[in-house]
Amino acid sequence: MQLELPSAGYGSARRPTARRNELFSDWIEAQAFLLESAVSKPWLVERLDGSKLVKNEADAWTLVSDCFALCRQRRKSIGAPYPFSIAGDALEYSGEGSAYTFCLLASLPEQFVELREGYPATFRDIFEAVVAESLRSSFPRWDVLETGWAKIAEEGRKQAIRSIADFARGKFLDETVFKQPKDAQVDVALRRAFSDERPSFPVIMGQCATGVTDWKDKAIRPNLDRWQKAVQFSATPTKLFAVPFAFDHETFWFAATESSGLVLERTRITAALGAIPAQLAGQISAWLEQAKPLIPTLEM
Structure with missing residues (x-):
């Protein structure tokens, strides 16, 4: 199957966005995933011929070469969980690294508008689970508490807030600070407690965002000032913000400064994941099977 050329996120050929190279690298990887065979530089340049994404053939070669260099950098940074092999002028899907493939497909709505409402909704819960698993690997001596929407919906507002208070060994003050469970804005929490079972230890509270149009608004979450009206923490928590996207340096810096905490994007999330x-x-395998037919492809 041949993937349609993207329709959003690139800007014009003469004034491309900062996201262009990351997005087209995603497109190349997604094409290799769908094609289940190697994707070559000459083939990609031919696909770009006459499109609005490039000015001319020379620009197409530059874009493709830059994206291959970026994919090589991804492989170097991520290691074994990166599911693509690169040899010479060709990139091929290996069939491994399901967490990376999941995050890749979850990112495609950034450049295919029709996918923004089309994907099976379970990918939000799956992404929170992937982030939690990545954190367990990245912070091996920390405790990880999953507190996302699915968990909150089951527990209710009061219990969800109390679970954070107990986890942080803080004092539960007022559940009415958050009118709705989702207002709490915490999908995952971490702590590095001491063996004396007393408070005053590092706590991290994180928000996971999968929406391509609103992640910038969510980067400032959770609202720690508001949380400290609901729970009396013995030590001020740190924030964490996680997305399935692959960020360029400019976008990563924006997320980092907005969040004022830890930022996990696709590279950091998947590099930590082995088995x-x-x-x-x-769950990932089932979701990929559901999502694959929804990805825009050309009629052959």
Whole structure:
């Protein structure tokens, strides 16, 4: 199957966005995933011929070469969980690295508008589970608490806030600070407690964002000032912000400064993941099977 050329996020050929190279690298990887065979530089340049994404053939070669260099950098940074091999002028899908492939496909709505409402909604819960699993690997001596929307919906507002208070060994003050469970804006929390079972230890509270149009608004979450009206923490928590996207340096810096905390994007999330639990692997596999037919492809 041949992937349609993207329709959003690139700007014009003469005035491309800062996201262009990252987005087209995603497009190349997605094409290799769908094609299930190697994608070559000459083939990609031919696909770009006459499109609005490039000024001319020379510009197409520059874009493709830059994106291959970027994919090589991804492989270097991520290691074994990166599911693509690159040899010479060709990139090929290896069939491994399901968490990376999941994050890749979850990012495609950034350049295919029709996918923004089309994907199976379970990808939000799956992404939160992937982030939690990545954090367990990245912070091996920390405790990880999953507190996302699915968990909050089951527990209710009061219990969800109390669970954070207990996790941080803080004092539960007022559940009415958050009128709705989702207002709490915490999908995952971490702590590095001491063996004396007393408070005053590092706590991280994180927001996971999958929306391509609103992640910039969510980068400032969770609102720690508001949380400190609901819970009396013995030590001020740090924030964490996680997205499935691959950020260029400019976009990463924006997210970091908006968040004023830790930022996890696709590279950091997937680099930490080796083998993932069987249940999560099964959920990812099922979602990929559902999502694959929805990706815009050319009629052959």
